[in-house]
Amino acid sequence: MIRLTDAPIDRRLKIVRIGGGHRIHRKLLSLGFHKDDIIELDSRSILRGPVLVRGLTSDTSVALGRGIARNILVEIVGDKR
Amino acid sequence: MATKDKHPDIIFLGQPNCGKSALFNAIAGLKVETSNFPGTTVKHTHSEVNVAGKVFNIIDLPGTYSLNPSDEIEKVALSHLFFEEPDLIINVVDASILGRSLELTQELIELGYPMVIALNMMDLAEKKGIKTDIQKLEKLLGVPVIPTVAIHGRGIKELLVTALQTLEERRPISPLKWTRDVEDKVEEFQRAIPENFLVVGNRRFAAIKMLEVGKRFFNQTLKDMSPDLKKARDKVRDDLENMHGVPAYEVIAAERHHLAAKIFEESSEVVRIRKISWLERVDDIIMHPFLGYLILLAVFLAFFFIIFQVGNPLEELLLNPISGLRIFLSGQLGTGILFYLLDGLLQGIGGGLAIVLPYFLPLLFLMSFLEDIGYLARTSFLMDTFMHRIGLHGKSVSPFILGFGCNVPAIISTRILESRRDKVITTLLIPFIPCTARTTIILALVAFYLGPVWALGFYVFNIILLGVLGKIISFFYKGPSPGLILEIPSLKIPSLKNIWKKTYFQLKAFAKFAWPVLIVGSVVLGIMQFFHLDRVINVILSPLVERALGLPQELGVTLVFGFLRKELSLIMMLQALGVDYHNLMSVITKEQLIVFTVFVSFFIPCLSTVAIIWREVGKKIAFLSMGLNIVVAIILSILIRIFLTLS
Numbered sequence: 001m002i003r004l005t006d007a008p009i010d011r012r013l014k015i016v017r018i019g020g021g022h023r024i025h026r027k028l029l030s031l032g033f034h035k036d037d038i039i040e041l042d043s044r045s046i047l048r049g050p051v052l053v054r055g056l057t058s059d060t061s062v063a064l065g066r067g068i069a070r071n072i073l074v075e076i077v078g079d080k081r
Numbered sequence: 082m083a084t085k086d087k088h089p090d091i092i093f094l095g096q097p098n099c100g101k102s103a104l105f106n107a108i109a110g111l112k113v114e115t116s117n118f119p120g121t122t123v124k125h126t127h128s129e130v131n132v133a134g135k136v137f138n139i140i141d142l143p144g145t146y147s148l149n150p151s152d153e154i155e156k157v158a159l160s161h162l163f164f165e166e167p168d169l170i171i172n173v174v175d176a177s178i179l180g181r182s183l184e185l186t187q188e189l190i191e192l193g194y195p196m197v198i199a200l201n202m203m204d205l206a207e208k209k210g211i212k213t214d215i216q217k218l219e220k221l222l223g224v225p226v227i228p229t230v231a232i233h234g235r236g237i238k239e240l241l242v243t244a245l246q247t248l249e250e251r252r253p254i255s256p257l258k259w260t261r262d263v264e265d266k267v268e269e270f271q272r273a274i275p276e277n278f279l280v281v282g283n284r285r286f287a288a289i290k291m292l293e294v295g296k297r298f299f300n301q302t303l304k305d306m307s308p309d310l311k312k313a314r315d316k317v318r319d320d321l322e323n324m325h326g327v328p329a330y331e332v333i334a335a336e337r338h339h340l341a342a343k344i345f346e347e348s349s350e351v352v353r354i355r356k357i358s359w360l361e362r363v364d365d366i367i368m369h370p371f372l373g374y375l376i377l378l379a380v381f382l383a384f385f386f387i388i389f390q391v392g393n394p395l396e397e398l399l400l401n402p403i404s405g406l407r408i409f410l411s412g413q414l415g416t417g418i419l420f421y422l423l424d425g426l427l428q429g430i431g432g433g434l435a436i437v438l439p440y441f442l443p444l445l446f447l448m449s450f451l452e453d454i455g456y457l458a459r460t461s462f463l464m465d466t467f468m469h470r471i472g473l474h475g476k477s478v479s480p481f482i483l484g485f486g487c488n489v490p491a492i493i494s495t496r497i498l499e500s501r502r503d504k505v506i507t508t509l510l511i512p513f514i515p516c517t518a519r520t521t522i523i524l525a526l527v528a529f530y531l532g533p534v535w536a537l538g539f540y541v542f543n544i545i546l547l548g549v550l551g552k553i554i555s556f557f558y559k560g561p562s563p564g565l566i567l568e569i570p571s572l573k574i575p576s577l578k579n580i581w582k583k584t585y586f587q588l589k590a591f592a593k594f595a596w597p598v599l600i601v602g603s604v605v606l607g608i609m610q611f612f613h614l615d616r617v618i619n620v621i622l623s624p625l626v627e628r629a630l631g632l633p634q635e636l637g638v639t640l641v642f643g644f645l646r647k648e649l650s651l652i653m654m655l656q657a658l659g660v661d662y663h664n665l666m667s668v669i670t671k672e673q674l675i676v677f678t679v680f681v682s683f684f685i686p687c688l689s690t691v692a693i694i695w696r697e698v699g700k701k702i703a704f705l706s707m708g709l710n711i712v713v714a715i716i717l718s719i720l721i722r723i724f725l726t727l728s
Contacts, residue, residue: 022295022328023151023499027566029334030146032181035327043368049466050475050565052368057342058181061571063462065474065564 004064004072005051009041012056012078019071032058040080088129089248090138092162095173096185097144098570100201103579104173104231105141108241132241140167148188149293149330153496162192163281169248170196171240176206176213176228177571179349183222183341184334190224191256191289192282197244198226199236205571210352218348223254232576256285259336262324266317267292273313292318293330360572367456367572373463380456384447385540389524389533392440396525399435403427404661418611425607425656429600432652437599440521441591442584448486449583455572457482465565471548472555475565477507481547484514486587488690491516492697502560508698509554509706512686513547513713515540518647519682525651526678530666539678550713602642602649606656609638615657630680630718632673633658643681645688650681672725676718684714 007013015037018025033039033055042061043052051069054061064072095101109128130137142162145155162170172189174182179200189196206213219226225243229236258264271288274280280287291303291314304311321329366372407427414420451457457479465475476498484491491511498504515523528536609615615638619626622637635657643650654677655661658668669677685707686694695703 021563022330024563024566025328026149026295026330026334027146027151027499029331029338030149030151030184031566031568032184032338034335034338035331043365043370045370045373045462045466047466049469050462052462052569055181057338059178060181061569063458063465063475063565063567063569065465065469065566067564068566 001073001075004041004053004069004074005044005066007041007074008076009044010080011040011076012080013039013041013074014077015039015072016075017073019073020068024068024071031055031062032060033062038077039074088136088138089168090140090165091169091171091244091248092167093139093141093171093173094162094185094189095144095201096146096175096182097568099144099173099175099182100231101144101173102141104171104199104201104229104237104240105139106582107231107234107237109139109141132245135245145185147185148192148290149295152499157496167194169244170194171199171244172196172224173199173201173231176200176203177209177211179206179211179213180342180345183344184337186222186224187257187337187340190222190254191286193254193256193286194282195247195251196224196254197240197247198222198224199231199240200226200228201231203228203235204230204233208358211349212352213349218344221344221348222257232579257340259340263321263332263336266321266324270313270317273310273317275307275310278307278310289333292321293333295330360574364572367459368462373459377460377463380451382537384451385537386533387447388440388443388520389528389536391443392524393529395439396435396529399431399439400662403431403435404663406431407661418608421607421611422604423607425604426600428607428652428656429596429603432603432648432655433596433599437518437521437591437648440524441517442588444517444520445486445584445587446580448482449580449587450575451482453573453580453583454575455570458567458569461565461567462569471551472562473503473506473551474562476567477503480507480511481514484511484516485520486517488512488514488516488686489693492690492693495697499563500561502558503562505698505702506551506554506558508694508702509709510547510551512690512694512706512710513543513550513683515543515682516647518687521648522651522678522681526674530674531671535675543682546713546717550709598646599649599652602645603652603656606638606642606653610656625715629715630676631722632677632680633669636677640681640684643687644685647681647687672722675725676722679721680714680718682714683710683717685710 001016004013015033015035018028018033018035033053034057037055037057039056040054041051042054045051048066050063050065052061052063053069093101093105105128108130128139128141130139140161143155143157145159147155148159148162150156150159170189170192172186174186186198200213200215200218213228215226215228225247227236227240227243229240231237259267267285267288270292271284274284274288278287281290294300300311303314318329321332325332325335327335367376407424410423410427411420414423460482461475461478464478468474468477477495479497480491480494483494488511491514492508495504495507495511498507523536523539527539606615615635618641619634619637622640623634626632626637626640627634636654639650639653639657642653655665658665660668666674685691691703691707694706
């Protein structure tokens with residue numbers, strides 16, 4: 001289990017836990033990001049900036065601030081297609 | 082809407098960026114702006130349409146991801162939906178991300194109002210290889226589904242016909258069932274709701290919402306209203322949490338999520354393995370951790386130069402006949418009141434046409450272009466890290482960029498920010514962004530007389546100023562800031578029609594509201610000049626204008642008018658100094674020109690901006706904003722004056 005901010009770019013990831021406040025959790029749920037969903041890290045910005053995440057279940061890309069991404073725990077489940 | 086007329090209300094509701102406004106536009110004509118940035122419709126728009134001889138009220142609500150609001154824009158959508166019970170809902174769904182979109186659709190079905198689904202962006206879904214069986218989807222959801230492509234007007238007629246039918250039949254829709262154990266718990270709580278309890282929609286919907294809600298004040302209200310009900314609710318919530326090991330709201334969200342995925346799988350197939358499209362390749366470059374920033378810089382430089390390159394010759398072309406007319410007038414009429422009146426009128430009309438429009442039009446067009454292709458949301462991602470340095474985050478970027486167009490919609494758009502602190506700081510900073518009016522002044526004065534490099538320097542200086550001010554304000558105003566969570570919509574090929582519509586829409590707003598103010602202001606100044614009233618104001622302001630800033634005394638009166646609209650300062654500057662545009666440099670110096678531009682740019686938010694700040698964040702912040710601008714403008718102008726005289 002690793003933090004989303006530490007996850008590799010070229011792998012498929014499974015969301016294990018979404019930490020942070022319930023408001024952030026709810027917001028992510030409404031955007032279609034749930035526990036056990038498969039996601040990919042698409043881009044990481046320079047200077048400790050945000051990450052760009054694509055949910056494969058919901059086919060949605062979101063930008064997540066570093067503080068938020070750090071509280072999301074993921075596990076590597078395979079390679080990107 | 083206090084008085085509800087008898088025409089049926091049809092509400093357009095959907096997730097952000099699903100093409101809802103485009104669909105609404107296609108039906109209502111030119112009424113709302115559409116864009117490729119989540120959260121552009123910040124307040125609802127309504128319009129009356131006539132379909133087959135029947136009149137309807139159609140209402141476009143801001144996009145919302147769910148019926149549990151997380152920011153103010155979503156609250157607008159929901160309060161309307163809950164309190165103005167509509168006769169029909171048209172749920173606009175992005176067919177290319179059907180799985181996720183069905184989560185909101187399910188919530189709307191739970192609400193139980195008559196509904197039709199517009200399965201929009203079918204073309205995009207096809208390109209992605211998603212093939213949806215419409216009949217099957219209809220059957221699974223129990224709601225009519227009409228495929229549409231709003232930007233090409235496809236499916237609009239069928240949608241309206243079906244809407245009409247559904248409205249007449251008033252066919253009840255029944256909620257989709259979840260897994261047994263969750264369903265049992267919802268029913269258990271539903272039974273605990275007293276018969277006379279006032280609910281929105283229906284009892285099941287009310288039960289679910291009470292289980293999901295997270296607001297502390299709601300829980301207190303519930304306790305005050307009915308302690309028993311709160312007890313029953315808390316018990317069911319605890320049961321759900323114990324059964325699933327996650328909070329009740331997550332249990333319910335997961336039910337919808339899984340059901341949505343199931344419905345998507347059963348109704349649609351992804352026919353070919355998706356290849357990476359060229360747009361996605363472009364996207365990778367735009368969002369690249371290094372190249373992305375180079376492109377961002379290039380885009381804004383190009384932005385600036387295009388506006389100047391288009392505006393400058395256009396301005397020259399339009400100015401000459403107006404100067405000619407003015408000379409002709411003064412020759413014919415001498416210096417009577419008629420001359421002052423007509424001169425004011427000419428300056429107002431001509432100034433708007435020849436000085437403002439040449440820069441305003443390309444700026445609007447380019448802004449619309451960036452918005453339409455989806456670049457605005459991407460700048461939020463790229464700029465997030467820099468925004469953190471000044472105590473904000475990436476979501477404030479889009480209000481800032483909108484601020485380059487006009488501060489008023491920029492301040493309204495701060496509603497996308499979840500925390501009050503972020504909203505207040507962003508609102509205080511927006512008036513320091515050079516809006517079109519100020520860009521016009523910068524381009525028409527600085528770039529025109531001193532060259533485009535000076536104008537560019539002005540912009541760079543402005544952005545540095547913004548950063549410094551942001552840092553100072555966040556130092557004094559600490560508080561929680563949730564950080565960036567923003568959907569990045571897929572890049573779109575720009576639709577010229579869409580861009581032009583948006584540009585036209587804003588241009589019309591300028592012609593309707595701003596231009597008359599310019600004209601009336603100029604005429605009033607003309608009359609004041611005839612009666613020498615302007616001199617009184619000039620004398621009163623002379624300690625500031627003449628002593629502190631070193632400007633000609635005559636410019637004092639233009640500042641007062643500049644509070645109404647910034648362009649007015651520019652147009653009246655010429656009128657007040659009694660010269661035409663080409664001879665300006667004969668009456669003031671280069672240094673004075675720069676000091677004047679700096680002062681006018683920053684000294685006060687214009688009247689409409691102050692009004693909108695007042696409405697959005699309150700009187701205190703509105704006064705704080707005015708004070709901040711005046712202090713900053715005076716300090717900066719004096720510093721620049723000293724610097725320019727020394728160098």
